[in-house]
Amino acid sequence: MANILLHLLPATLYLALAWACHGAHAQATNRKLMLALLPAAIVAHALALSETLFANAGLNLGFASSLSLTLWLAMLVYGLESLLTPLPQLLRIAAPVAAAASLLPLLLSGHPQTIALHGWAHKAHIVVALLAYGLYTLAIFHALLLVATERRLHRPPAPGQQAGLPLLTQERLLFRLVQTAFVFLSLTILSGALFSNEIFGKPFVLTHKAVFGFAAWALFAILLIGRHLRGWRGNTAIRWMLAGFFFLVLAYTGSRFVLEFVLGRSL
Template identity: 45%
Template sequence: MQTTFFITAALLYALCAFLPARRRLAISAGTAVAWLLHGSALWADVVTPGSLRVGFAMMLSAAMWISVAAYWLENRNFALDGLRMLVLPCAAVMVLLPALFPGTVMALGQRSVLLPWHVTIAILAYSTLTIAAFHAVLMAIQDSRLHTRPGATVGGWFAAAIDRLPALLTMEKLLFRLIGFGFVLLTLTVLSGVIFSEELFGKAFRLDHKTVFTMLSWVLFGLLLAGRRWRGWRGKTALSFTLAGFSTLLLAYVGSRFVLEVVLHRGVA
């Protein structure tokens, strides 16, 4: 059933990505249906009776699920057709990843029934901040195109999508909304992780590479939000902090699991 949902969602994402912009209602409805199918399949695949399935593919698929939700909601306030051309094709690909890379099954046994919620919050936190990082990259590309001589611009589908993005100030507002939401989720992840660390590993605080890099990422994003609030940080400073925070978060989870699952063909807890 999950595979059917994943495939159907991928087809709907692809269709909505390339429909003419004037078909606004059809795009909105199709995207919403695809998003619901995508989310339902993800939840059914990750949370199974007596176990959890985790892996880098789940993380990337969840990241695109969050990205589609952000696009769909914000499209009601801003004209984001350029983002549609970038987000939905990526979602059509990422939604299929869990079927190709199923990840690792972690038995719950006698562990707390709240553990799946801790894992879900962590996935949503990582996913939201991953999307914020890609959003920052798009802003950097958009800014560079504004400073490029018209005769030197490169054409093509990607360039057309970049040119149709909202103004940089609007993109910046969207970026900080994503970062703020992601930071709240990451804070909940850190706090609940302390609780479940003892249950999983027998220690109230396990000092390993995941903990170190997650805490470093939390500090970086916290500093960025504080700098934005009190010092008005924006532009290159905001982009640098966003990408630095994302890089440490990537090292904390997704990168290590990709190496273990795909390169070394091993599962980890």
């Protein structure tokens, strides 16, 4: 029962946050509520995750816990980002997804892989990889908000609708996230290839996870080059971003899903 309540609490807080940010509710009267709910939800989510991730010796990373951890990191980064650039409209998209993700470890037990954390290189590799996932997840939410903003510009505003950031400002924030995430993804791939013995205890092997990771890196690299040289924006940029994120999800989370729920094993 305590475990159920532990996961229900962050989900409830995230949903309350999404409500507070929606439509006419996202006015000055609710800003204090939003400021209180966001850190409370992040802390509650962290407590629920700690119960799941550190149940045994090592780190229990499965399909459900990986998704939940990725969404927690995305919300944490948003919380830090919002100190400089508040964007409550983003929470209308992100908070319900985070609520669902916080419940996943409770609903889908699967066969999580227990990773023994040995040495600084292994720990650093995992931290950097998780940061890349979290930042790219938040970038996807930014991209969805950008699409919604573009569509809203072509129709009259609804009564009580809150004005958001200008489109170009949102786009700059999006690519700042993508660039930062690309640095972390590059470090993840580079460390995994160069320090494979120290991290995994065996020489580097080109597995399906590595192939998907390289494919994601290449697509994000093309996106950033296209942005710099050709000024890519709008639908063109978002299509490349979604394609890169798709391969990034396949690289670990998709592999975990197949192992745990199709093959029924952890390795």
